Amino acid sequence: MECVLGVVGRDFAVVAADTSAVQSILVHKTDEDKVLVLDSHKLMGASGEPGDRVQFTEFIQKNLHLYQFRNNIPLSTAATANFTRGELATALRKNPYSVNILLAGFDSDVGASMYYIDYIATFHKIEKGAFGYGSYFCLSLMDKLYRPDMSVEEAVDLVDKCIKEIRLRLVVAPQNFIIKIVDKDGAREYARRAYTSNSPSDAATVTA
Amino acid sequence: MSIFEYNGSAVVAMVGKNCFAIASDRRLGVQLQTVATDFQRVFKIHDRLYIGLSGLATDAQTLYQRLVFRHKLYQLREERDMKPQTFASLVSALLYEKRFGPYFCQPVIAGLGDNDEPFICTMDCLGAKELAKDFVVSGTASESLYGACESMYKPSMEPEELFETISQALLASVDRDCLSGWGGYVLLVTPTEVQERVLKGRMD
DSSP: OOOEEEEEOSSEEEEEEEOOEEETTEEEESOOOOEEEEETTEEEEEEEOHHHHHHHHHHHHHHHHHHHHHHSSOOOHHHHHHHHHHHHHHHHTTSOOOEEEEEEEEETTTEEEEEEEOTTOOEEEESEEEESTTHHHHHHHHHHHOOTTOOHHHHHHHHHHHHHHHHHHSTTOOOOEEEEEEETTEEEEEEEEOOOOSOTTOOOOOOO | OOGGGSSOOEEEEEEOSSOEEEEEEOOEEETTEEEESOOOOEEEEETTEEEEEEEOHHHHHHHHHHHHHHHHHHHHHHSSOOOHHHHHHHHHHHHHHTTTSOOOEEEEEEEEOGGGOEEEEEEOTTOOEEEESSEEEEETTHHHHHHHHHHHOOSSOOHHHHHHHHHHHHHHHHTTOTTSOSSEEEEEEOSSOEEEEEEOOOOO
């Protein structure tokens, strides 16, 4: 089951997602990137129907780039989030997308922010959030351990604790995760977390 | 589970002496899971008119955006703010337009009309208006709210007493409803000022 989670720290935001691509009982791949870098300072972590996820997030990304080409100025995180919400809301009663989104970005005037956008276009600005079955384990961990002015190390440590809990307690849990960060220096991959078993014959490892 | 109970909500409005109060809870949930505890359900249309939207959060947000759009157009054409009664008719019409594919919201409208006369009304998701002289309620906690308001309400309350009454009624009702709560947000509007207050209740 797909998990996406995110926290906002002091002038940065972290979005993490699992990297499994699953269909019924088959794992197609274990390194699927579900956190799309929308532009220089925005991340969109998405979970849901695979076709919708890729199509919708890339649609938002291309529209974002189009705005920047036309107007010579990038769209702010809040505007991007509202645009995304609007697209989901318009499609909702015609041809709905089954995608849950955590949109995180950094703007020089407001700092780091993160938006929760449901598959039915429920829109809310949040400091910490998660989607999927993993959220049942992560949200309470975040409630307990999150503080508004966390450093990068502390935030990633919180994300690691969430990942550890998902791996341990979720049946058919995704083992591999990707963590991306966005701050004043831009949006980029921060780390990957892969489950390495103790058995030496395990070939499907990615260094963490 | 009903679509109206997907996010959880509680909204109430009460009439006082030349003033009104409108209040809501602050929980945003997805069925049993709580997503946020600072969700806004009461929106300003203009200085003397507010609307609280209970029900499905996404439709509440969409409906609010459409209503603000319509009111801004009205302001441009008429060069004045809409009266609460007119606005209620607008909301009713907008909802009935979607008769066979409705917005899953129950609005609560509260405003000060001519001569600072307070006006409140509620309607169902299809736009059936329900005018009241004392209080109106909506949301998942509406049955509890009816009981609490009926017992606590007195006519012609002064603003301070009205604030106290609506706060107690709201908190008592959401405490009996698992889908709403996590605090309250109360707006008290008199002809001269608007007071916003956040209540801390049982945070569960």
